[in-house]
Amino acid sequence: MRVMPEPANPAHYWYGDDPAVADVLEAVRAFRRADAAMRRRTAARMSMNETDMRALQVLIGREAEGLVTSPHHVTRELGISTASTTKLLDRLTDSGHLVRESHPTDRRAVVLRPTPHAHDEVRERLARMHRRMAEVVLAVPEASRADLVTFLRSMAAVVDDEEGTDPLRPANGPQTTR
Structure with missing residues (x-):
């Protein structure tokens, strides 16, 4: 793996001085920011928080794949x-936006299904953008x-694989307040 040198151009802070790398990754970051902002706006217009919207996305996606969804799936996915x-x-x-039903084969389990109202609201708000x-x-x-798909899936894998970072450290040892 190639380590990026400290950039001479401060505009390329994260990506070194290779303009090709910087331009592409800045475009990816711009898309990610726009996507996050769109999700916040959409959730707000539906009088929901972003986690509720993500849950609807999980429910609708699993339903489209013909999968049964339980509360456990939502917990794990979110x-x-x-x-x-x-x-x-x-x-x-x-x-x-949601109905809870008894599982068809396990009376102790619950199945979650998005309602027609949920589908209508999501389509109404996102169809034009899609x-x-x-x-x-x-x-x-x-x-x-095909190259674009490979690139985006590879970028998603990098982001999914990242475990987070260590907490920030104070510049001059522990700070005290007076």
Whole structure:
């Protein structure tokens, strides 16, 4: 793995002085910022928090794949506690976005399903953006799309593989307040 040298150009703080690397990674960062902002706006317009929106995404995605979803799946996928999951599911049930049903083969288990209302709201808010995103994809030369998919999946793997960082250290030892 190549270690990036300290950049001579402060604009390339994170990526060294290779403009090709800096330009591409800055574009990825700009997309990630725009995506995060869009998710916050969409959640706010639906009177939800971002975790509730992510839960709906999990529920709708699993349903589209023909998979049964339990509270455990939501807990694991969102990385939240079982108590937080229960409160989240209560909110989504109360708002009409989710129904809880008995599992067809295990009476002790619960199956979660997004409601038609949830599907309608998500489509209403995201359909236009998804059409525009598809137009952007179609503008990429067909011969380049496979490379683009490989690049994005590789970037996702790097981000998914990152375990976090150590806490920041004070510059001059422990700081005291007076």
